[in-house]
Amino acid sequence: MDDARPLFLQIAEQIEDSIIDGSLPEETRAPSTNELAAFHRINPATAANGINKLVADGLLYKRRGVGMFVKAGARQELVERRREAFGRTFIAPLLAEARRLEMDAEDLKKMIDTWRDDL
Template sequence: MKPILDENQPIFRQIAEIIMNDIVEGNLKEGDQVPSENELSNFYNINRATVRKGLQSLVDQDFIYKKRGLGMFVKEGAYLKIIQMRQKQYRSDYILPLIEEGKRLGMDLETIIQLIKMEEENID
């Protein structure tokens, strides 16, 4: 199923996120060829220059590389780099604010952990 692009975020960033998600989820493995600019622009019905900007951001972050005349490929180590980057982001976006809000509400760390464990049991 084709992900729906969000009008509130730059499309080139969303294209980069989609490719990174494919790497993390194992749909694109190290050494695999990334869909071409034409394929992505046709699939999402967006400007090829926008796709190029998204792919270039992945090149700049060292997740993919260009082979002249052949296309773009997932770089060795990209999976681990993306996971590490996202774990840092997860910590700053979710974990630290969770702990800070818990403390504002008078909770200690053990109480916060217990609440998380209770919610995890509800998810399963």
């Protein structure tokens, strides 16, 4: 927890990452606000804000007396949201710059292949 974004957003994103990578499968219990607060050494209200964001986003739901659970379909929903965000954040500017440089799809493919081989 060291980036400039609010802590509750970082908490929410960490849980989202766990849903995407499968370490927090659908229909399993999510960490409680107290567990998150103790682990990250933050105020429980801050952890609750992160959890509440995920509830508002339709990714978690509450089972009365048991806790918060990952909604069925949450992983696919997150993957789709992140792909859309990836396109807006990275692909759209890349294509705009490629147009300015008079590059076509084949030029971009060659460049991607070259860089991938260098990794």
